[in-house]
Each structure stands twice: as C-alpha cells, then as structure tokens.
Amino acid sequence: MTSIPTPGAKKLGLVIDLDTCVGCHACAVNCKEWNTSGHSAPLTDFSAYQDHPDGVWLNRVHTYEAGIGPDSRTVHFPRSCLHCEDPPCVTVCPTGASYKRAEDGIVLVNAEICIGCKLCSWACPYGAREFDEDQGVMRKCTLCIDRIYNTNLPEQERQPACVATCPARARHFGDLGDPTSAVSQLVAERGGFDLMPEMECKPVNKYLPPRRRPTPAAPAEAPRPAGSNSVLRWIDRVLSR
Amino acid sequence: MIPAFSVVLLTVASGAGYGMLAWLGVLNALRLLPASPWFGVGAVLVSLALSAVALFVSTLHLGHPERAWRAVSQWRSSWLSREGVMALLTNLPALGFAAAWFFAGRAIGVTVVLGLLAAACGLATVACQAMIYATLRPIRQWCNPLVLPNLLLLALFSGAAWLAAAVALAGYSPRIEAALGVVFGIAALLTKLGYWRRIDAAPPVATIESATGLGRIGPVRSLESPHTEENYLLREMGYAIARKHAARLRQIALALGFAVPALLLAVGIAAGVTPNRGLLPIAAVVGLLGIYIERWLFFAQATHTVTLYYGRRI
Numbered sequence: 001m002t003s004i005p006t007p008g009a010k011k012l013g014l015v016i017d018l019d020t021c022v023g024c025h026a027c028a029v030n031c032k033e034w035n036t037s038g039h040s041a042p043l044t045d046f047s048a049y050q051d052h053p054d055g056v057w058l059n060r061v062h063t064y065e066a067g068i069g070p071d072s073r074t075v076h077f078p079r080s081c082l083h084c085e086d087p088p089c090v091t092v093c094p095t096g097a098s099y100k101r102a103e104d105g106i107v108l109v110n111a112e113i114c115i116g117c118k119l120c121s122w123a124c125p126y127g128a129r130e131f132d133e134d135q136g137v138m139r140k141c142t143l144c145i146d147r148i149y150n151t152n153l154p155e156q157e158r159q160p161a162c163v164a165t166c167p168a169r170a171r172h173f174g175d176l177g178d179p180t181s182a183v184s185q186l187v188a189e190r191g192g193f194d195l196m197p198e199m200e201c202k203p204v205n206k207y208l209p210p211r212r213r214p215t216p217a218a219p220a221e222a223p224r225p226a227g228s229n230s231v232l233r234w235i236d237r238v239l240s241r
Numbered sequence: 242m243i244p245a246f247s248v249v250l251l252t253v254a255s256g257a258g259y260g261m262l263a264w265l266g267v268l269n270a271l272r273l274l275p276a277s278p279w280f281g282v283g284a285v286l287v288s289l290a291l292s293a294v295a296l297f298v299s300t301l302h303l304g305h306p307e308r309a310w311r312a313v314s315q316w317r318s319s320w321l322s323r324e325g326v327m328a329l330l331t332n333l334p335a336l337g338f339a340a341a342w343f344f345a346g347r348a349i350g351v352t353v354v355l356g357l358l359a360a361a362c363g364l365a366t367v368a369c370q371a372m373i374y375a376t377l378r379p380i381r382q383w384c385n386p387l388v389l390p391n392l393l394l395l396a397l398f399s400g401a402a403w404l405a406a407a408v409a410l411a412g413y414s415p416r417i418e419a420a421l422g423v424v425f426g427i428a429a430l431l432t433k434l435g436y437w438r439r440i441d442a443a444p445p446v447a448t449i450e451s452a453t454g455l456g457r458i459g460p461v462r463s464l465e466s467p468h469t470e471e472n473y474l475l476r477e478m479g480y481a482i483a484r485k486h487a488a489r490l491r492q493i494a495l496a497l498g499f500a501v502p503a504l505l506l507a508v509g510i511a512a513g514v515t516p517n518r519g520l521l522p523i524a525a526v527v528g529l530l531g532i533y534i535e536r537w538l539f540f541a542q543a544t545h546t547v548t549l550y551y552g553r554r555i
Contacts, residue, residue, distance in 0.1 A: 060467035067459030094322035116304015127547030136304025
C-alpha cells in the first residue's frame, strides 16, 4: 500500500555529523559494495572502466563552501534517503512498490512489482532515488535492512554499511523515535537539523551542523622589520626565540 | 525535467482525445451534432483512439511495461494510479455511448446519459493527469494552481478543433464546434500566458542554503560534485537545453498552438462545408503540434530541487 501507515514509535535513521565528515567517500563506496550484492542487487554500472562511467549509487558525497572570509569553511556533505515521516515518493507510487514500513519507518521499493515509471524520483525533493536503467526499476537506500536485522552477522556489525565503514565516526545509526536513544541525544545536544524543511516531508535523518571554531588569536608580536640583510634576519630570529 | 517524447505525447494526445469525447457527449445532449449513426461511432472511436495510442506509447517509457496493469491498484493515494483507472473506466460509457447512438439513435435518453457520463469521465482523466504534476512540490513550475485549469482548457480547445475537423470531413457544417474552438482557445491562451508570467516571476521554493542546512554559516556554493559525469538525477531532473531557446519556443507555440488554429477556425465558421474539409483538419493538426511544443516547454522549463545540491539555480 502506498498510503502512509500509522506511524509507529520506532523511527530508524541516520545522524550525519557535518563537523567531522572528511569527505573520503568511504560511506558511498561501502554502500555500493554492500548493496550491489544485497537486497538491492544489482546496482548496475555502465562503462565503469571507460569514458563516461554511469551507474546507480544510493549515497553521494558533495562538497560545499559555506560562508565568506575567515569564517568560511569547506563542508563535506553525504546525501542519501532521509526515510521521511511523510514521504511523497511513497504516496505517488501507482503500484504499491514504494512503501514505508510501519514497524520501523524504513522506506523501501519492492523491485518485483516496480513498473519503473520514475514518478517517485520526481516526487523526492532530495534526489534520493536513482533509476536502474538495466533492471528497469527504481533503487534507493534501504538503511541496509539486510544488515541491521541480519542475525548471521555479529551484533556489532548489524548497522548500515555506510555507518560501519566511516573512519571519522561522522555517521550514526539508531532509533530517532526514542528520545533517550544515543542518536536522539546527539541531535538534541548538537542542534541537529532537517534538510529543506519547507518541503514538509519531515525527514527522519538528521544532520549535525559544523561546530563554531574559536576565533583565531591576533598575532602575538609586531611584524619583524623587513630587511634584505641576512645577518640582521638571523639576529632577529635568535632574539625572537 | 526531461521532456520524454512518450510522456509529452501522452498528455497532448490524450488531452485532445478526451476533450473531443467531452464535446461529443455535451453537444449530443444539446442536439447540436449531425444525427448520422456512422458519424457518432466514427467520432467516438477517433477520440478514444487518440487517447489509447497516447496511453500505449506512454507505457513504452516504463522500465517494465509488462507490469503496467499494476498501476491501477493505488488509486487511494496516487494521482497516476487514478489517471490509469479513469482512462480505463472512460472506455465503458464511451463505447456504450457509441453503441447506443448507432443502434438506438442519438436522441434516446440512454445515449444522452452515456454521452454525458463519457464526457465527465474523460475530463476527470485529464484532471487526474494534471494533478500528477500539480502535486509535485519539488517542481515549482508544476506545483502551481494554474496547471489544472490550463490542461483542462487546452484539452477542451484541441478537442473542439478535432471535433470541428471530424464534422467537416463527414460533410456537415462545423460552425458550432469551430466557434467553441475559438472561445476555448482564447481561454486556454489566457491561462497559459498567466502561467508563463507566474513561473517567470515566482521565487525558488528552496535554496542551496536550505537544501544543505549550511545557510547558518553563510552563503553556500558547490565546490565539488560527487561525480564527474552526468548521472540519472541530472539527466532526468537537470535537463537544461531548452531554457536557452525558451523565449523563441514560446513564440512558436503561441503561433502554431493558438494563432494559426484560431484563425483557421474563424475562417471555418464563415466558410461553407467544402473548403472546411481542407481547412479544419489543418487547424486540428497544426494546433496539436503547437500544443506539443507548449507541453515540451512545460517539461523542459521545470526545475527540480535536487539540482540545488549540484549548485544549479531553480
């Protein structure tokens, strides 16, 4: 059913820390690696080793510059499905292939009945869905549903591939419907925010803002006399120690 | 948004088909159509063929056309599903209308009721189709109150032009149909001009600052894209070729879609039956071509919020 189920208490999702993300793309690569052989397999690539490579990725890492002057900074920004509480990609689906799970809020595509009309990818403001031209069906982040509930994996590995692989610990997985969970507390503490709240999709995933850096201290000493005499420069250096 | 041939053709041809069906039902109830049973069956079948061809072509853009039947299941939430349901349902009263006209006569109560029902179902199909676009919030050029009246009026305009051509080709006087074509052409033109004015002036629905949430630091610019080549998102939602020629294409759409057919229809009101056999089919075909360009622009000029992440303006 593409009607949105009555929301359950559990809202599984990700918290992405834009302060610590180093932009290494490991989350995107491990996502591709896991999902090309898991629930969403195959994530088709075209001419992967030639000119104009093309393919389906469920996670993409952008890099932005924010601010002007000394306060500006470079921010790496992973973008994937936000598992919205009010997902327009689900309600527009004519077949029921796109659905939101009542039990944990994960938004999924049933590739067995997807007709590949692409309307869900038009309805998503965030570009979370990519069409698999080879398989003729829509692909999206599954929150690694085949990992997080997988009892064949050791318990510490039961988290999304992107979270498990992040070397900077910039990605966190948990229940954002539970105010006492570690992820909810992290969001409360750091002022986690929604992307494009004006679209009214109520994303479950949250982003943590880059921390404010301390203002750099003023130079401790007056500029040294600029001279071309190397002896004077050496004396200046010695005396400056 | 990418102006895929199959989808643009679907909206243009099904609009003309259902518009023609609507006029057949309404004008028959008012006893303003030729009484010939052959005309009735022929005209209803032409109107259904226009929409059936469009529906068939539109399934070609699906990843899995063989699963298209599944699309009628989610009418509770999805306007696309509702369009599919209504497109199939419309065939029942429309074929009943044609059969009743042929076997029982056009003035019989059953024929009139089935005709009006077919007209209502056809227009409802066009309305569902318009609502698919009008409810997509990330695309400000579509999520717009003028989209629904505009698509309905364009369907009634092109439908009247096609019906006028059919009446003329069958050897009858198409004065009323041609006059309706002119009136609804002007109404459609006014809403289209209003729509263009509106999308040119409206502010973007979101910004790169709100899309990334980094506006708290200051203005945001894209430094590096996640990939060096175009991907599905940029091909489908970042289509930017037409914007360069938008002004010229709007003039062509106005000339072919409105000016030429309106002029030919106006001449057709004055002319006798014989010259109309040539004039009105030209008006119908040229009008549809102009509306095709108008609809192509409707797609090509639409911008999607996902392109904000790639540093584009919407």
